[in-house]
Amino acid sequence: MATIEANIIINHPIEEIFDFVTDVNNAARWQSGIIAAKAISNGSIGVGTTYQYIVQVMGRKIETQGEITAYEPHVRYAWKSTKGPFPLSGGTAFEPTPKEVRVTDTVDVEPGGFFKLAEPVIANQQQSQMEKDLAKLKQVLEE
Numbered sequence: 001m002a003t004i005e006a007n008i009i010i011n012h013p014i015e016e017i018f019d020f021v022t023d024v025n026n027a028a029r030w031q032s033g034i035i036a037a038k039a040i041s042n043g044s045i046g047v048g049t050t051y052q053y054i055v056q057v058m059g060r061k062i063e064t065q066g067e068i069t070a071y072e073p074h075v076r077y078a079w080k081s082t083k084g085p086f087p088l089s090g091g092t093a094f095e096p097t098p099k100e101v102r103v104t105d106t107v108d109v110e111p112g113g114f115f116k117l118a119e120p121v122i123a124n125q126q127q128s129q130m131e132k133d134l135a136k137l138k139q140v141l142e143e
Contacts, residue, residue, distance in 0.1 A: 002108070002109045002110075002126075003106065003107070003108050003109075004106070004107045004108075004109065004126045004127045004130060005104060005105065005106045005107075005130075006104070006105050006127065006130035006131045006134055007102055007103060007104035007105070007134070008102070008103055008131075008134040008135065008137070008138050009097065009100045009101070009102055009103075009138075010100060010101050010103055010137070010138045010141055010142065011099070011100045011101075011142055012100075012101065012141040012142055013101075014074050014094055014096050014101045015073075015074055016141070017094060017101055017103060017141060018073060018074045018077075018094050020137075020140075020141060021077075021092055021094075021103070021137070022045055022068075022071070022077050022092075023045065024037050024038060024039045024045070024049070024051040025037060025038060025039070027053065029140060030133055030136045030137040030140050031133045031136075032129055032132060032133055032136070033055045033056050033057060033129070034053050034054070034055055035054045035055065035056055035061065036053070036054040037051065037052070037053045037054075038051065038052055039051050040052050040065070045068065045071070046068065046071045047068055047069065047070060047071050048067065048068065049067065049068040049071075050065065050066070050067050050068075050082070051065065051066055051067075051068075052064070052065050053065075053066070057085075062084065062085065063083070064081055064083055064084035064085075065081070065082045065083035065084070066079050066080060066081045066082055066083075066084075066088075067079065067080055067082055069089075070091065074094055075093070075094060076091055076092065076093040076094065077091055077092055078090065078091030078092075079091060086109070086110060087109075087110045088107060088108065088109055088110075089107070089108045090105065090106050090107035090108060091105075091106055092104065092105050092106075093106075103134060103137065105130050105133070105134060107126060107130065109126060
C-alpha cells in the first residue's frame with residue numbers, strides 16, 4: 001500500500017474551504033480527471049454520504065463510487081472507495097494558521113492484479129495529480 005500526501009496554504013475562510021471541498025458536486029471543478037460527480041444518497045453531507053464519480057483514466061471513462069467515513073466540520077473529513085479499479089481511501093485535513101488555512105490531502109492506494117506491478121508509477125502519478133489539484137483548489141477559492 002502506498003500513502004500519498006500533499007498540502008497547500010489557501011488564503012480563504014476555513015468554513016468556506018471545508019464546505020467547498022466536502023461538497024461532492026464541486027469535485028469536477030478542482031479535481032483532474034473527474035468528468036461528473038454527484039451524491040447518490042439523500043440528506044446532508046456527513047458520515048455515510050455516498051457519491052459517484054465518472055472519471056477519465058488512460059482514455060477510458062470509469063464509474064467509481066465512495067462513501068464519507070469521517071466528517072468533522074472545519075477540521076477533517078475522510079472517504080473510501082466502494083467501487084472502482086482498486087481500493088482507495090483518504091481524507092483532507094484543514095488546519096488554520098494565523099492568516100490562512102493549510103489543506104492537506106492524503107490518499108492510500110492499494111492496487112491489485114496488474115496495477116500492483118505499477119504501484120510506484122501510480123503513486124508518483126497520484127502525488128503529482130494531488131499537487132496540481134490542490135493548486136487548482138487554491139486558484140478557484142482565492143479568485
